[in-house]
Amino acid sequence: MTPRRQLHLGYNVLGDGMHPAAWRAPYTNPVGALDPDQWTHVARVAERGTLDAIFLADSPSLMGGAEGGPGLPFEPTVLLSHLAAVTERIGLVGTVSTSFDQPYNVARRFASLDHLSRGRAGWNVVTSTDASAAANFGSAAHGARDERYARAEEFVDVVNALWDTWDDDAIVADQAGGRFADGGRVRPIDHHGRHFDVAGPLNVPRTPQGRPVVLQAGGSPAGLELAARTADAVFAAQASLEDALAYTTDLRRRTVRHGRPADSIRVLPGLSFVLGGTEEEARRRNDELNEIAGEDRLGTLAWQLGIDVTELSWEAPLPDWLLDTTELSTAGSQGSREIVLNLARRDRSLTARQLLERVITWHRLVVGSPEQLADAIETWFVAGAVDGFNLMPDVNPSGLEAFVEHVVPILRRRGIFRHEYEGTTLRDHLGLARPTSARRVARTAAAA
Amino acid sequence: MSARPQASIGVNVLGVGCHSGAWRSGETDPAGLYDVGFYQEVGRIAERGTLDAIFLADSPGLFAPPTTEPPFMGLEPTVTLTAIAAATERIGVVGTLSTSFNEPYNVARRVASLDHVSGGRAGFNAVTTYSEAAAANFGDGPLPDHDHRYARADEFLDVVTALWDGWEDGALVGDVATGRYVDPDRLHAIDHAGEHFSVRGPLNVPRSPQGRPVLVQAGASEQGLRLAARHAEAVFTSQLTLHDGQRYYADLKARVAREGRDPASLKVMPGLTTVIGGTEAEAAARYARLEELAGGSSSLGQLAATLGLDPDELDLDAPVPEVADRGSFNTSHGFYRSFLGVARREGLTVRQVVARFQSGHRLVVGAPEQVADTIEEWLLNGAADGFNLMPDVFPSGLQTFVDHVVPILRERGIFRHEYTGSTLRDHLGLARPARSGRRSGAPWAAGDLRAA
Numbered sequence: 001m002t003p004r005r006q007l008h009l010g011y012n013v014l015g016d017g018m019h020p021a022a023w024r025a026p027y028t029n030p031v032g033a034l035d036p037d038q039w040t041h042v043a044r045v046a047e048r049g050t051l052d053a054i055f056l057a058d059s060p061s062l063m064g065g066a067e068g069g070p071g072l073p074f075e076p077t078v079l080l081s082h083l084a085a086v087t088e089r090i091g092l093v094g095t096v097s098t099s100f101d102q103p104y105n106v107a108r109r110f111a112s113l114d115h116l117s118r119g120r121a122g123w124n125v126v127t128s129t130d131a132s133a134a135a136n137f138g139s140a141a142h143g144a145r146d147e148r149y150a151r152a153e154e155f156v157d158v159v160n161a162l163w164d165t166w167d168d169d170a171i172v173a174d175q176a177g178g179r180f181a182d183g184g185r186v187r188p189i190d191h192h193g194r195h196f197d198v199a200g201p202l203n204v205p206r207t208p209q210g211r212p213v214v215l216q217a218g219g220s221p222a223g224l225e226l227a228a229r230t231a232d233a234v235f236a237a238q239a240s241l242e243d244a245l246a247y248t249t250d251l252r253r254r255t256v257r258h259g260r261p262a263d264s265i266r267v268l269p270g271l272s273f274v275l276g277g278t279e280e281e282a283r284r285r286n287d288e289l290n291e292i293a294g295e296d297r298l299g300t301l302a303w304q305l306g307i308d309v310t311e312l313s314w315e316a317p318l319p320d321w322l323l324d325t326t327e328l329s330t331a332g333s334q335g336s337r338e339i340v341l342n343l344a345r346r347d348r349s350l351t352a353r354q355l356l357e358r359v360i361t362w363h364r365l366v367v368g369s370p371e372q373l374a375d376a377i378e379t380w381f382v383a384g385a386v387d388g389f390n391l392m393p394d395v396n397p398s399g400l401e402a403f404v405e406h407v408v409p410i411l412r413r414r415g416i417f418r419h420e421y422e423g424t425t426l427r428d429h430l431g432l433a434r435p436t437s438a439r440r441v442a443r444t445a446a447a448a
Numbered sequence: 449m450s451a452r453p454q455a456s457i458g459v460n461v462l463g464v465g466c467h468s469g470a471w472r473s474g475e476t477d478p479a480g481l482y483d484v485g486f487y488q489e490v491g492r493i494a495e496r497g498t499l500d501a502i503f504l505a506d507s508p509g510l511f512a513p514p515t516t517e518p519p520f521m522g523l524e525p526t527v528t529l530t531a532i533a534a535a536t537e538r539i540g541v542v543g544t545l546s547t548s549f550n551e552p553y554n555v556a557r558r559v560a561s562l563d564h565v566s567g568g569r570a571g572f573n574a575v576t577t578y579s580e581a582a583a584a585n586f587g588d589g590p591l592p593d594h595d596h597r598y599a600r601a602d603e604f605l606d607v608v609t610a611l612w613d614g615w616e617d618g619a620l621v622g623d624v625a626t627g628r629y630v631d632p633d634r635l636h637a638i639d640h641a642g643e644h645f646s647v648r649g650p651l652n653v654p655r656s657p658q659g660r661p662v663l664v665q666a667g668a669s670e671q672g673l674r675l676a677a678r679h680a681e682a683v684f685t686s687q688l689t690l691h692d693g694q695r696y697y698a699d700l701k702a703r704v705a706r707e708g709r710d711p712a713s714l715k716v717m718p719g720l721t722t723v724i725g726g727t728e729a730e731a732a733a734r735y736a737r738l739e740e741l742a743g744g745s746s747s748l749g750q751l752a753a754t755l756g757l758d759p760d761e762l763d764l765d766a767p768v769p770e771v772a773d774r775g776s777f778n779t780s781h782g783f784y785r786s787f788l789g790v791a792r793r794e795g796l797t798v799r800q801v802v803a804r805f806q807s808g809h810r811l812v813v814g815a816p817e818q819v820a821d822t823i824e825e826w827l828l829n830g831a832a833d834g835f836n837l838m839p840d841v842f843p844s845g846l847q848t849f850v851d852h853v854v855p856i857l858r859e860r861g862i863f864r865h866e867y868t869g870s871t872l873r874d875h876l877g878l879a880r881p882a883r884s885g886r887r888s889g890a891p892w893a894a895g896d897l898r899a900a
Contacts, residue, residue, distance in 0.1 A: 023622070023629065030622035030629075034654060036565045060553060062652045069629050073653045074561040075554075081527045082565045085484075085534030101554060104508060104585040105524075112523040116484040116531045135648035136553040173471075173478040173518075178743065180471065180478070183513040192588065199584035203510040203522050205482055292627075 008388030021293035049404030053091030061133035084117035091426030093122035119208030119425035165201030228254035270363030456834030465841035469741030497850030501540030509582030533566035540872030542571030568657030568871035598671035614650035677703035693831030719809030
């Protein structure tokens with residue numbers, strides 16, 4: 001009997017949880033997102049559940065969020081280094097924008113994290129759409145989407161090249177002979193591009209994983225192209241099985257077009273959930289959270305759609321002009337907007353309230369019992385629409401604890417999720433091969 | 449009896465040891481500078497000795513092919529210090545970051561994050577970076593000149609400080625009942641529009657446990673001194689003799705006073721390279737062995753680079769050459785001045801300078817008492833508030849210091865027996881800063897940004 005294909009599960013922490021009211025829930029610490037001990041706790045719970053990775057979203061700004069909640073305060077590479085020190089196996093993925101930092105700095109921080117965590121680091125590449133972030137970096141208006149992605153393409157190429165500047169066997173450490181490294185195996189990149197000039201080499205040797213894992217989250221065509229060419233995994237955002245299947249088919253086709261095997265990229269959409277012992281309990285918990293959040297949720301939806309909140313009403317469908325528009329939004333996150341519009345277009349009678357019952361914080365929402373959540377996961381997985389999910393519990397730590405206690409055992413019983421970690425690196429967990437250095441590939445080709 | 453002054457002691461974790469021969473000594477993992485276990489062990493030993501802080505130097509580039517010895521730095525400091533903080537409980541963690549090759553918002557945020565996750569133990573050593581190798585990783589232009597780098601650094605530190613002050617104490621409310629997470633009247637944008645930066649703020653990290661992380665500075669040029677007097681709470685300097693130390697100390701403290709600050713609000717901490725043996729003779733033998741392992745060449749290379757010369761241009765047995773136009777050197781002025789001052793006064797040859805001033809800092813090769821004597825002498829004679837230790841080899845050289853020098857300092861009443869506080873400010877005897885009055889923007893309204 002061949003072993004069943006295995007599911008991959010990340011944990012998108014989002015501070016106190018994905019629900020807009022998470023920090024106000026009666027069973028949570030309102031300032032838990034700022035408490036290092038809470039972070040340590042949730043990381044250890046996630047590791048107990050043998051999840052593939054902890055995932056940190058990010059924006060270098062307050063995102064208009066401080067009055068309504070904690071947002072994403074801590075810088076991801078710093079926080080992940082803390083989490084690496086208090087765990088042993090779980091992967092550590094951080095979001096860093098290509099819009100507001102330099103490739104040398106980013107390559108170096110993730111390479112450092114990969115060394116310090118002994119092979120557990122991943123970088124989620126995003127281009128920033130957040131106007132409040134741009135204002136912290138001297139640009140009143142950030143670039144148009146094409147420009148942002150052109151910069152991101154070059155940024156990722158430079159980072160990958162820097163990660164390859166030391167060969168795997170560059171360090172000799174011959175104490176008797178007085179030779180530390182083989183100088184011929186540490187080389188500059190001398191990159192001169194449209195956005196960056198970077199000499200290299202990186203001042204960090206090739207990392208335990210060869211290169212840290214690269215994730216990508218964009219849902220626009222430019223984002224898909226970047227993912228297909230460079231990503232090891234995508235943090236996608238689909239709210240229906242049809243959309244997920246279409247997305248994955250499209251992405252795999254593009255991946256092959258870039259000369260990569262179709263299965264060299266893991267598709268992991270977000271999955272937000274509200275769990276209860278029974279479906280009824282889950283609904284009660286969901287209602288309670290929604291009640292606390294009140295009008296905030298409508299504001300969040302408007303923000304996501306890129307429209308004014310006055311255009312929305314709880315009991316009315318989305319405005320026709322928005323559903324009929326063929327224009328892409330000029331800024332903002334294309335993926336997060338489309339996920340809602342696609343649902344609404346399929347059933348134009350859905351009210352704002354009903355939409356918010358199916359999708360929240362830009363991702364698929366499941367409200368139900370452990371069995372129902374396991375079913376929701378397995379259905380998409382078996383259909384081949386996904387390789388797994390990036391889990392977004394409603395409230396931390398209780399939502400995560402419930403998942404690990406009650407859903408993970410079901411997935412294990414069904415034979416689609418590991419009982420224990422089989423490897424030590426994030427690449428091991430994701431079933432990704434250790435990449436050969438591009439320089440070595442080039443040398444081998446030249447020698448052939 | 450009035451209390452004796454207390455020494456502040458940091459440890460500068462430079463590679464696997466500050467001596468170029470350290471990696472071949474058999475006392476360390478030669479590739480330890482890329483291993484988390486190495487850093488955490490060093491952190492624990494330093495904490496056992498109740499030292500004030502772990503200090504990481506940095507430059508975002510590789511100076512030279514690491515063929516004959518490992519580099520002295522590699523992993524990014526904020527990420528590395530976080531790993532050290534997680535393995536320790538009290539010791540401070542100070543990281544060097546370049547103001548030339550970073551954005552102030554990112555730096556303010558990373559260091560504030562470190563301050564939060566470490567429970568108030570973070571410091572930021574601001575340097576302008578004088579390495580062409582680093583500059584080439586951030587554009588195709590030449591390294592910006594000294595004046596320009598320092599003008600940028602000055603504005604950079606204004607922005608970082610203003611961002612750290614954007615959240616007043618008490619701005620974070622977290623009121624579950626009303627749904628008020630922050631008090632908007634106590635949260636401020638900075639609306640900074642300057643020559644080098646335009647930063648709206650506020651920072652997305654609430655005011656950190658120390659109020660502000662500790663600001664450290666290392667420059668010794670005129671602009672560096674001005675910057676230190678304006679912003680720094682500790683300076684990592686490089687005076688080689690008591691006399692030079694006293695002059696520097698008096699000059700900098702006077703400048704601090706002229707900025708309207710309490711001179712005690714800035715701690716002067718010269719580097720102190722140590723090679724310690726049970727006796728002076730043992731220490732000398734240890735030093736000789738390390739020199740032999742280093743081949744003598746790398747210290748020479750360092751001196752040559754500091755002088756802006758090629759190593760081949762230096763005659764080992766001739767006096768250190770006069771360099772006519774110092775202003776033309778786009779290098780580290782502090783090291784340069786220390787070397788030349790001493791070398792000229794004492795008529796030292798290049799070979800003598802290389803032997804005496806390992807790593808560009810004061811070198812003591814001796815018994816534990818002799819190391820303690822130097823520390824005490826400088827502390828009591830107005831030359832230092834403490835030192836940034838640079839042991840020859842990690843962890844062995846640090847362990848010897850902790851086991852044999854620290855007890856002497858304690859006996860003499862000039863170093864703590866245990867930590868009396870929990871933050872780096874507590875250790876250094878620095879007050880928690882009040883919110884700076886500078887550049888406080890209007891209360892920040894989220895609505896503005898949503899509409900933007």
